[in-house]
Amino acid sequence: xxxxRTVPAFGGESLLFLTDEQLRQGIEAMFFAYRGFxxxxxxxxxxxxxxxxxxxxxxFINRAPGTTVNNLLAILGVTKxxxxxxxxxxxxxxxxxxxVGTVDKRERHxxxxxxxxxxxxxxxxxxxxxxxxxxxxxxxxxxxxxRKVLEAMMDADMRGAYAKLRETGx
Amino acid sequence: xxxxRTVPAFGGESLLFLTDEQLRQGIEAMFFAYRGFxxxxxxxxxxxxxxxxxxxxxxFINRAPGTTVNNLLAILGVTKxxxxxxxxxxxxxxxxxxxVGTVDKRERHxxxxxxxxxxxxxxxxxxxxxxxxxxxxxxxxxxxxxRKVLEAMMDADMRGAYAKLRETGx
DNA sequence: AGTTTATGTCAGTCTTGTTGACATTCCAAT
DNA sequence: ATTGGAATGTCAACAAGACTGACATAAACT
Numbered sequence: 001x002x003x004x005r006t007v008p009a010f011g012g013e014s015l016l017f018l019t020d021e022q023l024r025q026g027i028e029a030m031f032f033a034y035r036g037f038x039x040x041x042x043x044x045x046x047x048x049x050x051x052x053x054x055x056x057x058x059x060f061i062n063r064a065p066g067t068t069v070n071n072l073l074a075i076l077g078v079t080k081x082x083x084x085x086x087x088x089x090x091x092x093x094x095x096x097x098x099x100v101g102t103v104d105k106r107e108r109h110x111x112x113x114x115x116x117x118x119x120x121x122x123x124x125x126x127x128x129x130x131x132x133x134x135x136x137x138x139x140x141x142x143x144x145x146x147r148k149v150l151e152a153m154m155d156a157d158m159r160g161a162y163a164k165l166r167e168t169g170x
Numbered sequence: 171x172x173x174x175r176t177v178p179a180f181g182g183e184s185l186l187f188l189t190d191e192q193l194r195q196g197i198e199a200m201f202f203a204y205r206g207f208x209x210x211x212x213x214x215x216x217x218x219x220x221x222x223x224x225x226x227x228x229x230f231i232n233r234a235p236g237t238t239v240n241n242l243l244a245i246l247g248v249t250k251x252x253x254x255x256x257x258x259x260x261x262x263x264x265x266x267x268x269x270v271g272t273v274d275k276r277e278r279h280x281x282x283x284x285x286x287x288x289x290x291x292x293x294x295x296x297x298x299x300x301x302x303x304x305x306x307x308x309x310x311x312x313x314x315x316x317r318k319v320l321e322a323m324m325d326a327d328m329r330g331a332y333a334k335l336r337e338t339g340x
Numbered sequence: 341a342g343t344t345t346a347t348g349t350c351a352g353t354c355t356t357g358t359t360g361a362c363a364t365t366c367c368a369a370t
Numbered sequence: 371a372t373t374g375g376a377a378t379g380t381c382a383a384c385a386a387g388a389c390t391g392a393c394a395t396a397a398a399c400t
Contacts, residue, residue, distance in 0.1 A: 029332065032324045036328065051356070079359085131196050131323070138315065155209060165195075249388075276345070
């Protein structure tokens with residue numbers, strides 16, 4: 001415990017390592033990593049004439065089946081017009097089903113069809129494979145740190161949405 | 171070695187923690203965190219009628235002053251037409267200077283003007299402030315893990331570009 | 341001299357975001 | 371029962387930022 005370390009191991013208030021250079025490297029790492037993060041699904045989507053917006057909609061509908069358009073809007077952070085365009089194509093292509101709400105008939109509840117689930121699985125498999133490889137390469141402790149920093153980097157309201165998704169499980 | 175832990179502390183091949191649920195949560199955390207990551211600069215850029223593409227160009231020109239268009243192209247991963255549109259406006263607005271190369275006159279070397287440096291600083295300050303806050307909240311060990319996972323998530327060729335930027339320091 | 345490289349530019353397309361306006365449906369409160 | 375507001379959908383127009391393809395120019399390499 002008496003060795004000198006580049007990154008102090010104690011969890012205190014030491015700010016010495018927070019140089020501009022360290023922060024800039026973090027920013028760049030984030031930029032490059034996000035590109036890698038989306039690269040595999042992007043390739044699959046390109047073949048189907050879909051984009052990232054379709055992937056995001058499919059992902060969160062799978063995550064929270066029966067969610068309303070408004071819920072999805074809040075999570076994705078786009079306008080209803082923008083989301084609607086994407087949903088319309090997904091519904092037309094038979095990947096998403098929109099059911100009128102039973103308690104509140106104004107609401108539309110969104111579900112993936114079997115075809116939708118199949119595409120979700122395909123996209124998710126690719127993205128999880130990279131994630132799994134990265135986690136494996138970095139090791140369990142690094143993963144815990146990764147998640148901790150990401151959560152701290154979110155906007156406060158998104159931390160709420162994220163926590164909700166972790167609770168519900170489904 | 172006999173205690174049960176949620177996240178094993180040994181760095182071996184233990185895959186038990188890599189459940190689909192864990193991976194999906196990582197994917198979502200990445201999505202939400204990236205939104206937070208870009209939110210502050212986006213607000214500043216919106217006032218100036220610039221976008222993320224301008225920010226990226228400014229960032230990397232600041233990072234590697236005198237870099238060529240081709241270098242920038244490779245780092246940003248866009249087409250020359252796309253980059254050229256952004257560079258043209260930045261040059262027209264007096265934020266970037268393009269100098270003909272001395273050894274190879276085909277090349278254009280890119281530099282930030284004083285105005286360009288000022289905007290870079292403004293954007294960078296905002297982004298670094300959030301980064302610093304996240305780092306502080308998560309702690310030094312988490313930061314090391316964060317960086318480790320991000321690097322493992324990059325495409326191989328981008329890992330090279332990223333390493334280069336770390337070397338040069340500049 | 342001929343080819344390749346680096347850059348710039350024009351034209352057109354696509355995705356995904358934006359605003360604004362308007363219709364419909366339905367719940368809820370007066 | 372009517373009115374007000376909320377949730378949703380849709381149409382139109384527009385902009386950023388990515389793409390492809392084609393072409394021009396200048397410089398460097400062979």
